Amino acid sequence: MKHSRTRKTHSSEEVKKLKEKAKQIRRLIVQMLAKAGSGHPGGSLSSTDIMTCLYFSVMNHEPKKTKWPGRDRFHMSKGHCCPVWYAVLAESGYFPKEWLWTLRKLGSNLQGHPDWRTPGVDVGSGSLGQGLSIALGMALAAKLDKAGHRVYVLLGDGEIQEGQIWEAAMAASHYRCDNLCAVLDYNGYQIDGKVSEIMNLEPLVEKWRAFGWHVVTIDGHDIADILSAFDQAKDLKDKPTIIIARTIKGKGVSFMENVVDFHGRAPTEAETKQALEELS
Amino acid sequence: MSEMRYARDAYGEALIELGEKNKDIVVLDADLSGSTRTAMFGKKFPERFFNMGVAEQNMMGTAAGLAASGKIAFASTFAIFGAGRAWDQVRNTICYNQLNVKIVVTHAGITVGPDGSSHQAIEDIALMRAIPNMNIIVPCDAPQTKEAIFAASKSPGPVYIRLGRAKIPTLCNDREFEIGRARVLRQGDDVSIIACGIMVRQALLGAEILEKQGINARVVDMHTIRPLDKDVILECANKTKGIVTCEEHLVSGGLGSAVAEVLAEINAVAMKRVGIPGKFGQSGDPENLIKEYRLTPENIAETCKGLIG
Structure with a gap:
């Protein structure tokens, strides 16, 4: 596929800094879930490197001006992975880090699934399969306003079994939303087991291409890979981009990696201790 | 006999009037724009009209995204699809987030006629009434439809407006309309x-x-x-x-x-x-x-x- 590309080179220093940041985000996720006593570590940890790149390198945003019209938009379609979103938002300065320890508690600003009242969250989510449509609406609004900002949306792999995703996929290419970039956190597991066994998604690249998208496949834990994929998406004209990121569910905590049980269970005290040691 | 009119025509006219006054008005439809009359807006303001094809769930989500970006989004289809097919999208995305989406449905009730039960929404008010934050208007004639559309456009947050298919007589030509005042x-x-x-x-x-x-x-x-x-x-x-x-x-x-x-x-x-x-x-x-x-x-x-x- 030919397209003009002005690939930025990302310094090894930037990559190193982002790696460190990602480790810090993972620590916050583990601590936050341990305190909450419930929640979803697996998909939060698998998308941590992507989310870190978005919030600390790729996106144009102002944590203290949450309604700044020129901001790039982010929407988390796989809403159950909000711990990683809350962690990058807190780390960016959208709200005090202490809020993280109130996750899922009565009266908290950090609900069990993303909520529009949380600073930095434009539209909440939780019911799967809806986020690509929301991002599409945001992208259409930006085009209508001739605004230069971009729209990013994080999708889960189990989630794209929902039909609405494909309705939105069709519409986004129909309306040539090149300001829209989706990222698929392809960690290969859903609640009931392996995605390939529950409801196979393959051939995935061909599916998205057939729906008119530009597809980039990357290692979702390789910071340089992630950054260059986002650069490529920014430069592409006339079609939306999906970055299919192969990831490891529970990435960064040995006993959580590829363990389906940690899709939706918080670590115990002992597990938390071990996880934080591994992430030190 | 008083004048017989389609409420849907009044809806189409109201959209054009709104569109002329306010560039933030956008309209979405799901392949029923001729029937719902949103095509009238689409003809006049093609860049602000989005036909989403036969995909009501995506239409509601897209309307939500447009509204979250400052637009006043009117989303139209038949009542059975707007309230039924896309209920979760209306509940979780539009109403929970209190987004400025006006769902204007037509062909409500049994007077849809020959198309039969699959197209006759008889439970849509119940479905919408079950959702917090949703306001619901059921106009009685064409002039009131127009006033309801204008009022909804000025009222922030989600509104469900229920119209029928058939021509109906004009009962009252006064322009006094206030949401929530019978x-x-x-x-x-x-x-x-x-x-x-x-x-x-x-x-x-x-x-x-x-x-x-x-x-x-x-x-x-x-x-x-x-x-x-x-x-x-x-x-x-x-x-x-x-x-x-x-x-x-x-x-x-x-x-x-x-x-x-x-x-x-x-x-x-x-x-x-x-x-x-x-x-x-x-x-x-x-x-x-x-x-x-x-x-x-x-x-x-x-x-x-x-x-x-």
Whole structure:
């Protein structure tokens, strides 16, 4: 596929800094879930490197001006992975880090699934399969306003079994939303087991291409890979981009990696201790 | 005979007027733009019109995204698809986030006619009434439809506006319309008839039948189901001997239920509900269906008499 590309080179220093940041985000996720006593570590940890790149390198945003019209938009379609979103938002300065320890508690600003009242969250989510449509609406609004900002949306792999995703996929290419970039956190597991066994998604690249998208496949834990994929998406004209990121569910905590049980269970005290040691 | 008009035409005209005044008005449809009349807007403002194809769920989500970016999004399809097919999107994305999306549906109720049950939304008010943050308007004629559209465009947050398919007579040409404030179209002290949508006319005709029999019926046009005008209901309860509700909807979950909920808490007055009993619609001409499902002035009058003895 030919397209003009002005690939930025990302310094090894930037990559190193982002790696460190990602480790810090993972620590916050583990601590936050341990305190909450419930929640979803697996998909939060698998998308941590992507989310870190978005919030600390790729996106144009102002944590203290949450309604700044020129901001790039982010929407988390796989809403159950909000711990990683809350962690990058807190780390960016959208709200005090202490809020993280109130996750899922009565009266908290950090609900069990993303909520529009949380600073930095434009539209909440939780019911799967809806986020690509929301991002599409945001992208259409930006085009209508001739605004230069971009729209990013994080999708889960189990989630794209929902039909609405494909309705939105069709519409986004129909309306040539090149300001829209989706990222698929392809960690290969859903609640009931392996995605390939529950409801196979393959051939995935061909599916998205057939729906008119530009597809980039990357290692979702390789910071340089992630950054260059986002650069490529920014430069592409006339079609939306999906970055299919192969990831490891529970990435960064040995006993959580590829363990389906940690899709939706918080670590115990002992597990938390071990996880934080591994992430030190 | 008063002028017969499609409420849908009034909707299309209202959209164009709004579009001329406000560049933030955007309109979405799901391949029914000719029927819903959003095509009128699409022709005039093609860049602000989005036909999403036969994909109502995506349409609602896209409308939400547009609204989250400062647009006033009107999303239209038939009532059965807008309220039914896309319910979760309306609930979780539009209403929970309090987004400025106006869902204007047409072809509500059994008067859709020959298309039959699959296309006759008789439970949509119940579905929308079950969702917090959703306001619901059921206009009774074309001029009121226009006013309702204008009012909804100025009222922040989600609104569901329910229109029918058939031409309907103009009942009232006044331009006074306020969301949540019912209109008393006829005064009377014996019995109150509270109606919405096309049943307002049936209620007025029912009141004429009653008048000939020496019964004075008050007729209330309850165009807004939420927020409900409780004051008017309480006044009906205080000043008349009974209340009959009329709607082209299941007797459960719609206007009748909403009024009953108010009355149950004050235990003030007897009431009965005219509407569709718990069964699906079927094919037929609208006039025949109205008779079959007893949404007639005669049945309203009879129900009133039965109620106040």
